[in-house]
Amino acid sequence: MQRFLILLTLLAAxxxxxxxxxxxxxQPQTTPQTVDENLRxxxxxxxxxxxxxxxxxxxxxxxxxLGGGIRWAIFGILALAILFILxxxxxxxxxxVNGHDLEKVGINEIGFEDLxxxxxxxxxxxxxxxxxxxxxxxxxxxxxxxxxxxxxxxIKSQQDQFSRFRERMSFLSDTAxxxxxxxxxxxxxxxxxxxxxxxxxxxxxMGIALITTLLGIxxxxxxxxxxxxxxxxxxxxxxxxxAIVDSLRMRMIGNKEQEMQMERAREAMRYESAKDxxxxxxxxxxxxxxxxxxxxxxxxxxxxxPLTIQVLNEKxxxxxxxxxxxxxxxxxxxxxxxxxxxxxTSNKRGQATAHFQLDKAVGERKIxxxxxxxxxxxxxxxxxxxPGPPAxxxxxxxxxxxxxxxxxxxxxxxVRVLDVYDNVIDDHPVTFSITKGNGTFENLSNQAAxxxxxxxxxRLKGRMRGQKVSYETRTDADGxxxxxxxxxxxxxxxxxxxxxxxxxxxxxxxxxxxQPREEAVS
Numbered sequence: 190m191q192r193f194l195i196l197l198t199l200l201a202a203x204x205x206x207x208x209x210x211x212x213x214x215x216q217p218q219t220t221p222q223t224v225d226e227n228l229r230x231x232x233x234x235x236x237x238x239x240x241x242x243x244x245x246x247x248x249x250x251x252x253x254x255l256g257g258g259i260r261w262a263i264f265g266i267l268a269l270a271i272l273f274i275l276x277x278x279x280x281x282x283x284x285x286v287n288g289h290d291l292e293k294v295g296i297n298e299i300g301f302e303d304l305x306x307x308x309x310x311x312x313x314x315x316x317x318x319x320x321x322x323x324x325x326x327x328x329x330x331x332x333x334x335x336x337x338x339x340x341x342x343x344i345k346s347q348q349d350q351f352s353r354f355r356e357r358m359s360f361l362s363d364t365a366x367x368x369x370x371x372x373x374x375x376x377x378x379x380x381x382x383x384x385x386x387x388x389x390x391x392x393x394x395m396g397i398a399l400i401t402t403l404l405g406i407x408x409x410x411x412x413x414x415x416x417x418x419x420x421x422x423x424x425x426x427x428x429x430x431x432a433i434v435d436s437l438r439m440r441m442i443g444n445k446e447q448e449m450q451m452e453r454a455r456e457a458m459r460y461e462s463a464k465d466x467x468x469x470x471x472x473x474x475x476x477x478x479x480x481x482x483x484x485x486x487x488x489x490x491x492x493x494x495p496l497t498i499q500v501l502n503e504k505x506x507x508x509x510x511x512x513x514x515x516x517x518x519x520x521x522x523x524x525x526x527x528x529x530x531x532x533x534t535s536n537k538r539g540q541a542t543a544h545f546q547l548d549k550a551v552g553e554r555k556i557x558x559x560x561x562x563x564x565x566x567x568x569x570x571x572x573x574x575x576p577g578p579p580a581x582x583x584x585x586x587x588x589x590x591x592x593x594x595x596x597x598x599x600x601x602x603x604v605r606v607l608d609v610y611d612n613v614i615d616d617h618p619v620t621f622s623i624t625k626g627n628g629t630f631e632n633l634s635n636q637a638a639x640x641x642x643x644x645x646x647x648r649l650k651g652r653m654r655g656q657k658v659s660y661e662t663r664t665d666a667d668g669x670x671x672x673x674x675x676x677x678x679x680x681x682x683x684x685x686x687x688x689x690x691x692x693x694x695x696x697x698x699x700x701x702x703x704q705p706r707e708e709a710v711s
Contacts, residue, residue, distance in 0.1 A: 259372040263404045270361045270412045288314030296436045316430045333445045336438045358416035362409045369405015475501050488547050488574040497542045500535045507539025512561040515543040521554030522547040547574045549610035579691045580609040591702040601671040602699045606689045613668025618690040621672040622659040626683030630660040631673040676703040
């Protein structure tokens, strides 16, 4: 919208400028005779003093006519501002009238059901919308702690919407002042354009300069004053709505606290009576699992999802204040304090949470959750510890062998991939690459393998191209990967570099010696 107004203002200024320039270009050159005639015309016409004597609306309008065509642009800005202001005043007035009945209701003197009926019967307004939202949260989630957040969010959204109105008014006010300044510059331009001066030219130019400046300032003041008054009305309206709805929020919090206190008292009595019974069990309580019963986590790390259960009574209502025990069966990790047993009290939502840290061993851990002294009612969590990312790669066998050139080594090259706790990592990619000797791997198929390169020139050409024979495989259940090397055709050292994905900067190097062929004895 602001861009449209800017373009419209610039277009009007360009049109007025072209019209005035064309008019000036059509004016005949001034001669001494025309100067005398102009002086006589000025003396015979109404003087500037008469024009400035504002006696009625007609005199005021005649005074604004001295501003030329630029006054229409300023009047257009004023009309647009009045339109926006009237629209906003009508919106605020309608909202005030529609919400007046709800504002008169005594929040602390009427029941929630009657208040909801009143809200439904009232006409659309901001206070109705906000009250309805609070009741929706109160009955659907019961989370009274988020009511303040919802209230603040609603008020902020309304203030953000109103800020767009203030920005429009600020733009229109600035534009009116800018048009007044433009009229000043344009009037001075008309006065001195052409290189000759006469009284009529001076009066016309100074009239435009002064009147447009005056109009721009007056219109800017009017817009700022009206915008300020509308803003004050809006702020008072928002403050009134906030005060009323905040009273409703405080009452909701008080009601929820009373309900929870009564529920805790009933459950405490039930719990005590159950403890004193001969059976020693708490009938009717059940567990609701909020985290996964089976989880997979990296060894040496805490669980991404803490173990969490919810204690419910026979009606499915969360119970606060019950003691829940999480106990690790055997080894495999620890709870806070480096303990294998962790006891926690259920909170207001009936939830009990335990944070568990895995040790360095791979495998399953079993954790049982139960009420204190009520082990017959329990849940079992199963935690599967898996190795972490690869930390190192080690040679198992196959290094420092020797064989005749072009022959296969007797033993394969075997490596093992381990994590930081020396746990083997299975099914992990490992790449064997020949870096010296121009050999190949027996594991490669004839179609995929690059054949050994014979001759010095061919070997140099292959090195210049950076060609390498590589074989990629994956580790087995023991974390091992292997490849069988076929030595190159030239006697000397053959080298194989082995890397595991994630450890590209720490390759493992195998060396093998290619022995020359024995010459046949004739």
